[in-house]
Amino acid sequence: MTATKRGIVLMNLGSPDSTRVKDVRRYLNEFLMDERVIDMPWLGRLLLVKGIIVPFRAPKSAHAYSTIWTAAGSPLMVLSKQLQEALQQQVTEPVALAMRYGAPAPWTAYDELLEKMPGLEEVVLVPLYPHYAMSSYETAVEYAKEAHVKGKYAFKLTVIPPYYDNTLYLDALAASMKPYLQQPYDHFLFSYHGVPERHIHKGDITGNHCLKVNNCCEVSSEAHKQCYRHQCLVTTKKVAALLEIPAQKYSFSFQSRLGRDEWLKPYTAQRLAELPTEGVKNLLVACPAFVSDCLETLEEIAEQGKETFMQAGGESFTMIPCLNVHPMWVKAIASWVKDNEK
Numbered sequence: 001m002t003a004t005k006r007g008i009v010l011m012n013l014g015s016p017d018s019t020r021v022k023d024v025r026r027y028l029n030e031f032l033m034d035e036r037v038i039d040m041p042w043l044g045r046l047l048l049v050k051g052i053i054v055p056f057r058a059p060k061s062a063h064a065y066s067t068i069w070t071a072a073g074s075p076l077m078v079l080s081k082q083l084q085e086a087l088q089q090q091v092t093e094p095v096a097l098a099m100r101y102g103a104p105a106p107w108t109a110y111d112e113l114l115e116k117m118p119g120l121e122e123v124v125l126v127p128l129y130p131h132y133a134m135s136s137y138e139t140a141v142e143y144a145k146e147a148h149v150k151g152k153y154a155f156k157l158t159v160i161p162p163y164y165d166n167t168l169y170l171d172a173l174a175a176s177m178k179p180y181l182q183q184p185y186d187h188f189l190f191s192y193h194g195v196p197e198r199h200i201h202k203g204d205i206t207g208n209h210c211l212k213v214n215n216c217c218e219v220s221s222e223a224h225k226q227c228y229r230h231q232c233l234v235t236t237k238k239v240a241a242l243l244e245i246p247a248q249k250y251s252f253s254f255q256s257r258l259g260r261d262e263w264l265k266p267y268t269a270q271r272l273a274e275l276p277t278e279g280v281k282n283l284l285v286a287c288p289a290f291v292s293d294c295l296e297t298l299e300e301i302a303e304q305g306k307e308t309f310m311q312a313g314g315e316s317f318t319m320i321p322c323l324n325v326h327p328m329w330v331k332a333i334a335s336w337v338k339d340n341e342k
Contacts, residue, residue, distance in 0.1 A: 004121050005117050005119050005120050005121045005122070006120075006121065006122045006123070006124060007094045007095070007096065007113035007116070007117055007120055007122070007123045007124070007155075008087070008091065008093050008094070008095045008096070008123070008124050009096050009097070009098050009106065009109045009113070009123055009124070009126065009144070010080065010083060010084055010087065010096075010098070010126050010128060010333075011097075011098045011099070011106070011109075011125060011126065012097075012098075012099055012100070012128045012292060013076065013099065013100055013101065013128075013136075013140075013294070014027070014031075014076075014099030014100050014101035014103075015027070015074035015076045015077050015099070015102060015294070016062075016065060016074070017103075019062050019063075019066040019069050020062065021058050021059050021062045023062075024058050024062040027101060027102055028049075028053070028054045028057060028058055028061065029054055030101045031101045032045075032049040032053060032054065033045060033049050034101075036134045036135050036138060036139040036142075037139065039134070039198070039199070053258075064295060064300075065299075067299055067303060068295060068298040068299050068303075074294075075292075075293050076292050076294040076295075079293060079322075079324050079325065080097055080099075080292055082324070082325045083128075083292070083324070083325050083330065083333075084096070084097045086325045086330045087330055090330055090331065090333075090334040091334050091337060093124075093337065094112075094113050096108075096112045097109060098144065100139060100140045100143055105147065106143060106144045106147035106148070107150075107151050110123065110147065110155075114153075114155075120154075121155050121156065122156045122157075122158060123148075123156070123157050123158070124158045124159075124160065124340050125141070125144050125157060125158065125159045126160045126333055126336070126337070127140045127141055127144075127159070128292065129162070129289075129291075130164045130169060130235065130288065130289065131162055131192075131228050131231040131232055131235070131289060132162040132164075132203070132225070132226050132227070132231060133195050133199065134195075134202065135195055135199060136193070136289075144157070144159075145157060160336050160337075160340070162231065163332075164231040164234055165231070166332070166336075168328075168331070168332035168335055169332055170235070170238050170242060171242070171328060171332075172323055172328035172329040172331075172332050173235075173239050173286075173288055174242035174243050175326065175328050176321070176322075176323055176326045176328070176329070177239070177243060177286055177320050180284055180318055180320050181284070183282075183318070184282055185249075185282045185283065185284045185316075185318070186280045186281055186282045187249055187250065187251070187275060187280040187283055187284070188240070188249060188250040188284045188286070189250070189252070189271065189272075189283060189284070189285045189286075190232075190235075190240075190250065190251070190252040190253070190286055190288060191252070191253050191254070191268045191285055191286070191287050191305075192232045192252060192254050192255070192264075192287070193255060193256050193287075193289045193296060194254030194255055194256050194257050194263045194264050194267070194268075195254075195264055196259075196261045196262065196263050196264075197211060197262045197264060198261065200227065200228065200229055200264070203223075203226040203227060204226075205222055205223055205225065205226055206221060206222055206223045209221045210223050210227050210229070210230075211229075216230075217229055217230040217233045228264075229264055232252060232254075232288075232289065233252065235288050236288075239288065251266075251271070253265075253266045253267060253268040253270075253271045254266070255267070255268035255287075255300060255305075256296050257269075268301070268305065269305070269308060272305050272309040272312070274312075275309065275312070275314070276309065276312040276313035277312065277313065281313070281314055281315040281316070282314075282316045283309060283314060283318070284320060285301055285305065285317070285318070285319050286319075286320040287301060287322060291322055291323045291324070291329070292322055292323075293321055293322045294322075297319065297321075297322060302319040305317070306319070
């Protein structure tokens, strides 16, 4: 049998082109106008985003990006390209990179693969989001599918499902974190990107489970297939078990809240201010919802989060890097792609 002509697309969040306010403004407009990020009617979203949020947020975000920007550019873009290169060394299929917001767009990645492999029959899309959420995994996948349909591409598009409980992902996470547990620590905080509670309700395919049933994330339900909170809890517990962290020495929280709506709790910023008063002086923090270090890890946690914790009485704060290009992470992706061979 003739082998299928296949290509791979790694898809991450995206980044502004530079730290200039106009570039950050353009990026934020695209990001926040996504109906799966701010899920309200278009006109209301337009007025909120372009009339209130972006004018005030763009200069602040531009400054925040400037504190983490490297000579090579945005950390997320640099690390995503490094992952692309590392994966290419592990597989025979051509690997392209796409972003949900900004460049390169999915159609750019598809065209790149077609140029490298005329007659391309299948593209395996690897969303770089371990957990299902409408504002991350879902919007990236739907955007890639839309580009596939609108471009009238002949190849088949295959999508890697969320891998929050996949053994290879969990083993890679644990291996990347393990060296940091050699230092003395009082507590390990798993900080995940937050989402509004209404997103959890919208994603509940049963309509009556998420945030309605007591201990909903612990009670078996079909809703868990699309429940971000449940999936974050599973990742936390399984990684803690692999690292043999006692139950009383770890917890999880949610960061990056936007607006005044109720988001998933507990809030990371609040917990960082509280932990020192509870006797936690030496803290380890990891952000498993992100596979590449970015603004939310390098600035929000490693800079702002550390400042909050230390000012509250903490003595040491260690931010554990994301998976980035950890060898076991690269091998995990290569294995998933191989498993999709027909």
